[in-house]
Each structure stands twice: as C-alpha cells, then as structure tokens.
Amino acid sequence: xxxxxxxxxxxxxxxxxxxxxxxxxxxxxxxxxxxxxxxxxxxxxxxxxxxxxxxxxxxxxxxxxxxxxxxxxxxxxxxxxxxxxxxxxxxxxxxxxxxxxxxxxxxxxxxxxxxxxxxxxxxxxxxxxxxxxxxxxxxxxxxxxxxxxxxxxxxxxxxxxxxxxxxxxxxxxxxxxxxxxxxxxxxxxxxxxxxxxxxxxxxxxxxxxxxxxxxxxxxxxxxxxxxxxxxxxxxxxxxxxxxxxxxxxxxxxxxxxxxxxxxxxxxxxxxxxxxxxxxxxxxxxxxxxxxxxxxxxxxxxxxxxxxxxxxxxxxxxxxxxxxxxxxxxxxxxxxxxxxxxxxxxxxxxxxxxxxxxxxxxxxxxxxxxxxxxxxxxxxxxxxxxxxxxxxxxxxxxxxxxxxxxxxxxxxxxxxxxxxxxxxxxxxxxxxxxxxxxxxxxxxxxxxxxxxxxxxxxxxxxxxxxxxxxxxxxxxxxxxxxxxxxxxxxxxxx
Numbered sequence: 001x002x003x004x005x006x007x008x009x010x011x012x013x014x015x016x017x018x019x020x021x022x023x024x025x026x027x028x029x030x031x032x033x034x035x036x037x038x039x040x041x042x043x044x045x046x047x048x049x050x051x052x053x054x055x056x057x058x059x060x061x062x063x064x065x066x067x068x069x070x071x072x073x074x075x076x077x078x079x080x081x082x083x084x085x086x087x088x089x090x091x092x093x094x095x096x097x098x099x100x101x102x103x104x105x106x107x108x109x110x111x112x113x114x115x116x117x118x119x120x121x122x123x124x125x126x127x128x129x130x131x132x133x134x135x136x137x138x139x140x141x142x143x144x145x146x147x148x149x150x151x152x153x154x155x156x157x158x159x160x161x162x163x164x165x166x167x168x169x170x171x172x173x174x175x176x177x178x179x180x181x182x183x184x185x186x187x188x189x190x191x192x193x194x195x196x197x198x199x200x201x202x203x204x205x206x207x208x209x210x211x212x213x214x215x216x217x218x219x220x221x222x223x224x225x226x227x228x229x230x231x232x233x234x235x236x237x238x239x240x241x242x243x244x245x246x247x248x249x250x251x252x253x254x255x256x257x258x259x260x261x262x263x264x265x266x267x268x269x270x271x272x273x274x275x276x277x278x279x280x281x282x283x284x285x286x287x288x289x290x291x292x293x294x295x296x297x298x299x300x301x302x303x304x305x306x307x308x309x310x311x312x313x314x315x316x317x318x319x320x321x322x323x324x325x326x327x328x329x330x331x332x333x334x335x336x337x338x339x340x341x342x343x344x345x346x347x348x349x350x351x352x353x354x355x356x357x358x359x360x361x362x363x364x365x366x367x368x369x370x371x372x373x374x375x376x377x378x379x380x381x382x383x384x385x386x387x388x389x390x391x392x393x394x395x396x397x398x399x400x401x402x403x404x405x406x407x408x409x410x411x412x413x414x415x416x417x418x419x420x421x422x423x424x425x426x427x428x429x430x431x432x433x434x435x436x437x438x439x440x441x442x443x444x445x446x447x448x449x450x451x452x453x454x455x456x457x458x459x460x461x462x463x464x465x466x467x468x469x470x471x472x473x474x475x476x477x478x479x480x481x482x483x484x485x486x487x488x489x490x491x492x493x
Contacts (some may be wrong), residue, residue: 001455003028003035006146008041008128011061014314014344015281016372017166020213021142022046024229028450036134040126040146047347048227057126058119066118067107076434102490103178105280114148123152132158140453141194142169144212148186150193160195160458165208165219170285173217185247196454196463200224201356201391204369218463220454223307223398224370225447228439230351231379246354273308273338274421277382279350279373280364282315282323287387290410292326294361296333297414302421304338312342354380358427359420362386371395374402375442378434387418398440401434418442430432 007021021037021250022044027034029051037044037051040058044050075389115124130136130153139153140165154484167424172183184298191212193198197219199205211218276295280286295309309330315323323341330339345353354360360377362368374384374395384402396402401422405412420427457463 001033001035001138001452001459002034002134002136003140003455004034004038004130004134005140005142006038006057007041007142008146009044009056009455014045014047016370017142017164018044019045019048019372020164020166020224021446022048023225024448024451026051026227026380027225027444028452030428030445031448031452033452036125036136043240047350057129058122061177062122063111063119064107066122067110070118093461105175105183108145108175109179109183109186112145112148112183112190114150114190114443115152117148123149127152132317136222136396137379138162138458140164140455142166142198144187144191144194146170147190147194150190155195155389160455161193162198162458163194164209165197165199165204167400169208169211170366194218195458196220196295198222198451198454200370201394203367203391203394207367207369222447222450224375224444224455226372226375226379226438226446228379230347231354231376231439232435233351234379241364258485264318265353265416268342274302274358275308275356276417276421277311277353277360277377278309278311278313278363279353280313281361282313283319284322285364286313287365287408289326289329290324290363290365290408290413291361292330292415293410294363294417295330296335298417298421299333299338300333301414301418304335307338307421309335309339309354310342311340312345312356350376351380354382357382359417360384360394361413361417363413364390364392366390368392375399375438376430378402379438379442381435383411383420383430383434385420399437401430401437403430407488413467431488436460 002407005019005021005025010018016480025035025037026048036053039052039056041056041060041063044052045058054413110118114120117123118493123462126149130139136157136159138159139157139161141147141149141161143166145168147163150163153159153161173180173189175183180404191214194214195218197205197208197214199208199213199219199221200223202221205221206216209219246443275289276298278288282288291309295307298307316431325334325337327341330336341351342353357377357380359375360382362374362384364387369391371386371391374386374392377384378399378401386396386402387407388404389407393404396404403416405416420430454463
C-alpha cells in the first residue's frame with residue numbers, strides 16, 4: 001500500500017508526536033508498504049534514524065509571511081524557495097520555540113481554513129506533489145490541526161484521509177479569545193472532511209469525539225507503540241528486574257527473542273541512593289512542581305541522602321522561569337544536592353537514564369492522552385506512579401506496571417513512591433510485569449499492524465463516510481505554530 005503520512009516539525013525539539021510518526025512510518029515500511037513521511041513546517045527531529053523525506057512542505061517561514069504580508073499570498077516562486085531553504089528553516093527552528101502559543105490564534109485559524117486560508121498556495125503545492133508525484137492510496141494527517149488539508153486532498157486525490165489525535169486540544173484551549181472560539185468552530189467544520197480519526201486510548205477517543213463534534217464511530221483506537229530496541233538491555237538497577245512470582249497474574253509473555261534477558265534479582269537494599277525519575281517536557285501542565293513537593297516528603301521519610309530526583313526533558317525557553325522556581329523550592333528545602341536536571345536527552349542517553357531509575361513518576365496535571373514515557377519506562381523494567389486520569393488508568397491496567405494515585409496530590413504521590421522504594425520485591429514485580437507487557441504488545445510493529453488494518457477498512461469503504469464525501473472509495477511565530485501541531489500543542493508525551 002502507498003501511504004502518505006503528513007507530519008509536522010517541532011521547531012528543532014524532540015516531541016512525542018514526531019517520535020510517534022517516525023516510528024509508525026518506519027514500521028509500516030518494514031512491513032513492506034510504500035509509506036512516505038512528509039514533513040511540514042520544519043524538518044522533523046527524532047531520536048532514531050529519521051525516515052522522512054528531505055523536502056519540507058508548508059514551510060514555517062512561508063506560512064508566517066503569507067499570514068502577515070498579503071502580497072506574498074499570490075505566490076512569488078523565488079521568495080518562496082529562499083524562505084524554504086534548509087538554512088533559513090534551521091534558523092527559524094531555533095527561534096520558534098520561544099514564541100507564546102497563545103498569540104497564534106489567527107495563524108492557527110487560517111491554516112485550519114485550508115484552501116480558504118491565507119496559506120492556500122502552500123496547501124496547493126502539497127496537493128499537487130501528492131497528486132502528480134507520490135499518488136498515495138491513503139493520506140494520514142498527524143493531528144486535527146491539519147484537518148483543513150482534508151477537503152482539497154480528497155477533491156484532488158479521491159482517496160481516504162485519516163487523522164491521528166495526539167493532544168492538540170491543550171494548545172487549542174490555550175489560545176486567546178476570540179481566536180479560541182473561532183478555531184474550535186473551524187475545527188468542528190473541517191473535522192467532517194476526515195474519514196477516520198485514530199486515538200491512542202479509549203478515554204481520549206471518547207473525549208475527542210465530543211471535542212471535534214464527530215460521531216464516536218469515526219474515532220478508532222490504536223494503542224501507542226514504541227521502538228523496543230535497547231530497552232532493558234543495559235539495566236543496572238537490578239532489583240527492578242526480578243522475575244514475577246506465581247502469585248501474581250501477569251500478561252501473556254512476549255516471544256523470548258523480543259525481550260532482553262533479565263538480570264538476576266538482587267532485592268537487598270543497595271548502598272547507592274535510590275533514584276526517582278521524571279521524563280518529559282518541562283512545563284507546568286506536566287507537573288514537575290508536584291513531583292518536587294512529593295520528593296520533599298519522600299526525602300523526609302527515607303533520608304535526603306538515600307534518595308535522588310533526576311529530571312530529563314526538553315525545556316521550552318518560555319518555561320525557564322518555571323524550572324527556576326521549582327529548583328529554588330528544592331534548594332530552600334535543602335534538597336539541591338539530591339536533584340539533577342539532565343536537559344534534553346538523545347535516545348542513547350534516555351536509555352541510560354531509564355536504566356538508572358528505581359521508579360518513574362508521571363505527575364501530569366492535565367489529562368495526558370498518550371503517555372509515551374510511561375511505555376518507555378516500563379519497556380526498561382521501571383515501575384511507574386501516575387495520576388488516575390487521562391490515558392494512565394488504561395496504560396497501567398493493560399500493562400500491570402505501576403500504581404495510580406489521585407491527580408494533583410503530592411502527599412498521595414509521595415506515599416506511593418515511598419511504598420515502592422521500601423519494597424524491592426513489589427518494584428521488581430511491577431517492573432517485570434510491565435516490561436513483559438510492553439515488549440509483547442506495545443511495540444511499533446504492533447502499532448503499525450493495527451493502523452494498517454484501519455487503512456484497509458477505509459479503502460474497503462467499511463467506515464462511516466465523512467460528511468459530504470460520499471463513500472470512502474469515491475518566522476518564530478510560524479515555527480511555534482508548527483511545533484504546537486507536532487507536539488500536540490506541546491501536550492503529548
């Protein structure tokens with residue numbers, strides 16, 4: 001099958017949506033399909049070998065200048081080529097993440113209006129290339145903020161259009177009025193042009209069907225999958241890899257070749273400090289401040305010298321004051337020496353980071369739709385403590401790899417962390433159970449197979465047709481908008 005997957009660059013940062021899109025397309029290719037990953041806004045940055053094409057459509061600078069400079073909307077080929085040059089897009093990527101997404105309402109609305117928006121000429125370039133050169137059998141959009149593309153794609157290509165849902169509502173709900181209401185209305189209108197939406201969890205499918213005002217039957221669920229290579233192979237927190245006991249019901253084990261062999265358990269307490277980890281973007285909605293407050297209680301219970309907090313993840317420039325405030329609190333509590341921020345990490349660094357954890361905390365304030373970092377921790381045998389909302393209840397129920405606590409409750413989070421850190425056998429059981437489940441059922445190959453089955457349904461006309469479609473068969477600001485699209489509004493993990 002020939003598949004065009006339209007993704008969105010995230011202004012030079014690693015983002016969950018870019019990692020998801022790259023992993024999905026790569027897995028589809030390994031299944032023997034002609035899947036093509038097409039970047040928009042800026043080049044994609046992933047922590048694995050990228051499979052995207054070199055060309056960037058809907059270039060961030062052209063998108064921005066067509067918004068603010070009406071003469072450029074008529075198309076000036078030389079200017080557009082210059083603005084789409086790799087050097088300028090790279091420069092814009094470094095500047096874009098500093099822009100406040102709340103100021104991007106007019107641009108977001110224009111892009112959603114598709115052929116009626118100020119960026120219509122950019123859309124026509126993409127449509128023409130897909131129609132004349134690639135000729136896909138199906139088009140897959142990275143999230144609903146690109147739903148404005150669907151109408152023209154279907155008019156010119158006469159193929160189904162599928163759209164992932166990846167946390168974009170966090171960005172959209174952060175827009176200032178009146179733009180927020182206008183964008184929501186345009187999104188509901190353009191969502192009717194999409195044949196099928198794909199959500200990573202049942203909770204999120206229910207939520208987004210209502211948000212987009214589409215029938216629930218038009219939102220399918222495909223569980224998130226991750227590349228599994230390297231996860232657990234270098235694990236040195238040995239007690240988290242103890243084999244599960246027969247008294248606990250575990251998910252079906254993966255084939256022996258898919259899971260690295262576990263290190264023999266050493267459940268006795270180690271002289272080294274135990275390590276609590278946080279992996280994700282540094283932002284208030286991700287809840288690092290809640291984890292810091294919980295860590296204070298954990299250190300008081302276990303002793304400040306016996307536990308450490310290690311944090312890794314991208315820090316948007318606008319959130320630097322937030323991180324400084326968290327660090328000042330930790331210092332004021334006498335915990336500066338027990339905390340370390342590692343910054344953004346490569347895949348190899350991430351695997352090493354996870355290998356050194358005893359437990360991962362996921363203190364998200366907002367209702368996380370994906371929780372990729374939970375799967376990554378479990379794949380490495382690290383148990384997880386997460387709030388009981390969003391996708392987390394489904395993830396932990398299906399993997400058996402962690403503990404749920406009430407949302408936004410540092411005391412409850414601290415109590416769960418203390419209990420796990422004091423109970424090596426329970427950590428081992430949760431980590432081992434979660435590891436087997438993720439290696440058995442949450443790899444990128446499983447995600448690709450499930451997605452492919454939905455493509456085949458669309459091509460067979462076995463999904464409810466989109467409204468009006470007949471049957472399925474028949475500068476810095478612009479980059480910030482692209483980053484919001486790519487990262488699910490900076491919300492998806």
